[in-house]
Amino acid sequence: MLSQRRAAQAWGISRATLQRAVSSGKISVLPDGTIDPAEMLRAFGEAKGGPPGHHNEPLGPPLGRGDEMAFQAEIRVLKAQIEAKEALLSAKDRHIEDLSQALRLLAGPPAPAPQPSLLARLFSRQKPPRS
Numbered sequence: 001m002l003s004q005r006r007a008a009q010a011w012g013i014s015r016a017t018l019q020r021a022v023s024s025g026k027i028s029v030l031p032d033g034t035i036d037p038a039e040m041l042r043a044f045g046e047a048k049g050g051p052p053g054h055h056n057e058p059l060g061p062p063l064g065r066g067d068e069m070a071f072q073a074e075i076r077v078l079k080a081q082i083e084a085k086e087a088l089l090s091a092k093d094r095h096i097e098d099l100s101q102a103l104r105l106l107a108g109p110p111a112p113a114p115q116p117s118l119l120a121r122l123f124s125r126q127k128p129p130r131s
Contacts, residue, residue, distance in 0.1 A: 001034035011040055012048030 002010065008018045018035075021027045027039045040047070116124065 001030060001032075002037055002040070003034055004029075007035045007037070007040050010037075010047045011044045013044065 004015060004018055004022075008015045011018075018027070021043055022029055027035060027043050029035055037047075
């Protein structure tokens with residue numbers, strides 16, 4: 001987790017910009033006031049590395065091999081969750097389309113215009129419609 005100061009530095013934005021994003025709900029802040037880097041990535045894209053001339057300090061301790069593998073495993077899990085949610089959304093869209101088609105079929109074809117009675121057809125001055 002990143003402090004708001006470190007998050008703003010890492011993404012090369014001002015703290016005021018970060019505060020506006022938090023106030024508008026674009027970014028959520030944890031109860032302790034820190035920000036998940038995934039939130040920053042979602043809202044602002046890849047980290048820019050800070051303002052020009054700023055020497056980047058690491059955002060945390062260097063990752064060991066085990067930490068890096070755990071991080072990569074977490075990324076794979078998150079990607080799988082995203083794919084599962086996309087599949088659910090696609091299934092929902094297909095279901096909505098199926099229901100729409102069923103409603104169209106239930107409505108049936110439009111009712112034909114009523115035919116005039118035999119007397120009306122015999123004594124009317126209009127020509128009968130051809131069908």
